[in-house]
Amino acid sequence: MYSISDEELDHVYRFALDLANGAGEMLQKSVRGRMQSNSLTNLQQEEKESAVDLVTKADEDVEAFIKRSIQEKFPSHHFIGEETYSKGASRQYLIGDEPTWCVDPLDGTVNFIHLFPMYCVSIGFVVNGKPVVGVINAPFLKQTFSACKGRGAWLNEKQKLPLIRNPIPPIPPNAPSGCIFSCEWGKDRRDHPDSNMHRKIEVFLNMAAEIGGRGGKGGMAHGIRSLGSATMDIAYTAMGAFDIWWEGGCWEWDVCAGICILEEAGGLITTSNPPNDFETAPIEPVKLGSRLYLGIRPAGPSSIETSREGQERAIRETWRRVRGLDYLRPGV
Amino acid sequence: MYSISDEELDHVYRFALDLANGAGEMLQKSVRGRMQSNSLTNLQQEEKESAVDLVTKADEDVEAFIKRSIQEKFPSHHFIGEETYSKGASRQYLIGDEPTWCVDPLDGTVNFIHLFPMYCVSIGFVVNGKPVVGVINAPFLKQTFSACKGRGAWLNEKQKLPLIRNPIPPIPPNAPSGCIFSCEWGKDRRDHPDSNMHRKIEVFLNMAAEIGGRGGKGGMAHGIRSLGSATMDIAYTAMGAFDIWWEGGCWEWDVCAGICILEEAGGLITTSNPPNDFETAPIEPVKLGSRLYLGIRPAGPSSIETSREGQERAIRETWRRVRGLDYLRPGV
Numbered sequence: 072m073y074s075i076s077d078e079e080l081d082h083v084y085r086f087a088l089d090l091a092n093g094a095g096e097m098l099q100k101s102v103r104g105r106m107q108s109n110s111l112t113n114l115q116q117e118e119k120e121s122a123v124d125l126v127t128k129a130d131e132d133v134e135a136f137i138k139r140s141i142q143e144k145f146p147s148h149h150f151i152g153e154e155t156y157s158k159g160a161s162r163q164y165l166i167g168d169e170p171t172w173c174v175d176p177l178d179g180t181v182n183f184i185h186l187f188p189m190y191c192v193s194i195g196f197v198v199n200g201k202p203v204v205g206v207i208n209a210p211f212l213k214q215t216f217s218a219c220k221g222r223g224a225w226l227n228e229k230q231k232l233p234l235i236r237n238p239i240p241p242i243p244p245n246a247p248s249g250c251i252f253s254c255e256w257g258k259d260r261r262d263h264p265d266s267n268m269h270r271k272i273e274v275f276l277n278m279a280a281e282i283g284g285r286g287g288k289g290g291m292a293h294g295i296r297s298l299g300s301a302t303m304d305i306a307y308t309a310m311g312a313f314d315i316w317w318e319g320g321c322w323e324w325d326v327c328a329g330i331c332i333l334e335e336a337g338g339l340i341t342t343s344n345p346p347n348d349f350e351t352a353p354i355e356p357v358k359l360g361s362r363l364y365l366g367i368r369p370a371g372p373s374s375i376e377t378s379r380e381g382q383e384r385a386i387r388e389t390w391r392r393v394r395g396l397d398y399l400r401p402g403v
Numbered sequence: 404m405y406s407i408s409d410e411e412l413d414h415v416y417r418f419a420l421d422l423a424n425g426a427g428e429m430l431q432k433s434v435r436g437r438m439q440s441n442s443l444t445n446l447q448q449e450e451k452e453s454a455v456d457l458v459t460k461a462d463e464d465v466e467a468f469i470k471r472s473i474q475e476k477f478p479s480h481h482f483i484g485e486e487t488y489s490k491g492a493s494r495q496y497l498i499g500d501e502p503t504w505c506v507d508p509l510d511g512t513v514n515f516i517h518l519f520p521m522y523c524v525s526i527g528f529v530v531n532g533k534p535v536v537g538v539i540n541a542p543f544l545k546q547t548f549s550a551c552k553g554r555g556a557w558l559n560e561k562q563k564l565p566l567i568r569n570p571i572p573p574i575p576p577n578a579p580s581g582c583i584f585s586c587e588w589g590k591d592r593r594d595h596p597d598s599n600m601h602r603k604i605e606v607f608l609n610m611a612a613e614i615g616g617r618g619g620k621g622g623m624a625h626g627i628r629s630l631g632s633a634t635m636d637i638a639y640t641a642m643g644a645f646d647i648w649w650e651g652g653c654w655e656w657d658v659c660a661g662i663c664i665l666e667e668a669g670g671l672i673t674t675s676n677p678p679n680d681f682e683t684a685p686i687e688p689v690k691l692g693s694r695l696y697l698g699i700r701p702a703g704p705s706s707i708e709t710s711r712e713g714q715e716r717a718i719r720e721t722w723r724r725v726r727g728l729d730y731l732r733p734g735v
Contacts, residue, residue, distance in 0.1 A: 106568070182626070185644050186567060187644035235437055235438055237439055268611060268612065272604065276604060285594055289592075
């Protein structure tokens with residue numbers, strides 16, 4: 072086990088905020104270039120696994136900037152970044168106990184390419200396997216979400232999360248009714264009856280359908296949202312805007328900063344794949360590298376439930392309506 | 404037919420911009436109140452048609468402000484607003500040739516309640532049945548989309564739409580592959596096999612699935628987005644961020660400003676329900692009150708197509724993959 076002093080943690084947090092700011096500025100510089108000159112062709116896109124998995128030069132430049140900055144400042148810290156990891160052959164989970172930065176230089180790459188504002192830099196810092204600092208900077212929106220363990224979570228360093236907090240609303244009594252449910256379509260678009268895409272569709276339908284529909288699974292969610300960035304989805308869950316964030320297939324760099332921010336805001340996060348005994352199983356802490364995530368927003372108590380009881384109820388009511396997704400990960 | 408001078412139109416446009424700004428500020432004032440005091444219970448929600456169709460006091464106050472301001476400034480103009488219209492019994496389309504303001508004081512009400520930033524004020528102005536001024540103000544995001552007939556479309560009055568414009572990208576050769584497709588789940592959540600919800604799901608699946616999937620209808624769209632506000636969807640289509648916006652069930656106040664902005668930006672908009680001869684049918688101009696909309700972003704020419712040819716191809720490739728939705732409207 073590693074120990075890190077409060078002073079060191081402050082130092083890391085301050086540095087992460089500045090770094091995310093600088094990286095966001097790099098993304099916007101690239102955007103301004105595209106607004107003034109030839110756009111898509113200038114982006115130097117390469118196809119990775121499929122036409123929806125695009126990597127841009129901006130991704131790689133921003134990751135190189137972040138990695139270099141961290142190595143100069145904290146030479147003993149480890150570094151995991153989407154672009155460098157994706158070039159390796161292994162899909163093993165590599166984060167151990169030692170202090171490790173876990174970075175997505177650009178989440179929402181498709182949005183970035185199309186200039187839809189929902190893209191961001193995500194910088195997480197992990198000690199003993201737990202995210203303890205997280206910064207998400209969405210530069211087009213001028214929104215920075217940040218947290219440091221024990222110090223709460225913030226929007227633009229001045230508004231405490233969740234935004235509505237006097238009091239923080241309890242989980243609605245008939246959740247998912249009254250809830251906004253957030254999930255992305257993702258890159259796995261195979262048209263097999265049992266593919267992840269078809270499993271997700273089943274979940275969307277269960278969440279959206281009228282009460283009594285879908286063989287009793289109809290949840291009549293208040294809304295279904297797909298933004299094209301899992302990182303922004305978690306950020307808005309921490310903000311309290313989304314009630315339920317359910318996802319599979321993303322990686323530790325997509326969620327590392329977000330998990331810290333969501334937990335510091337008072338949210339609860341566990342696995343998206345329901346256990347067999349979903350009505351009574353203990354709610355296990357999320358595994359950073361699991362690729363399976365279910366987050367519930369910060370919630371206040373009601374007259375009959377604690378905050379945690381309401382959140383656990385939302386998790387079980389989600390598990391009741393979802394199917395497990397097929398994402399395996401060696402060593403997690 | 405009414406005629407309106409350039410000077411009058413300028414006057415209306417300037418007034419609409421100021422009005423949307425004032426209305427957006429009212430929404431944010433209500434938001435700030437909720438961040439400081441009891442939230443959901445203070446919103447004075449009433450249920451209209453279902454639990455997902457909430458009307459808030461802010462809606463009504465903002466509409467009253469907009470209506471009063473217009474009546475003072477332009478006493479001869481007609482006014483259609485969501486809140487006043489919805490209280491009437493008729494569902495007839497009421498906009499004629501005379502100058503008419505068509506206003507949604509708050510689009511994305513569910514987002515507004517949950518404090519997800521995708522909500523806006525939408526102010527349109529119609530002459531001879533055509534939207535000629537449109538302003539969409541999203542106050543949380545500090546984004547104002549605006550247009551005046553013949554003068555182009557703008558973000559925050561300074562960036563011309565679409566944002567990427569040197570050159571404006573053509574429609575991708577295998578659209579909907581390479582495209583972001585935007586559509587909302589809507590309020591009709593009936594679980595009949597032929598309900599609008601199930602028809603929409605079929606469309607989502609066709610758009611998302613791999614090429615060759617879905618019996619040949621798989622479109623492998625670059626992304627599927629649902630923001631919870633049709634008005635914001637159109638705004639982002641005008642911006643060029645979304646390539647295809649397909650929707651049914653919204654009303655003239657949801658789309659009036661957006662149609663003007665999309666058309667002035669260079670987009671194309673028609674009906675979402677495919678004609679029988681969808682491969683060859685003429686692309687008819689959109690009917691404001693039709694409740695059925697299909698918008699394509701502004702596009703540049705390619706080496707083999709004009710802008711319009713690319714947009715028409717995107718419309719036909721969308722029609723090929725969608726089902727007609729069941730929204731009837733007397734008199735349209």
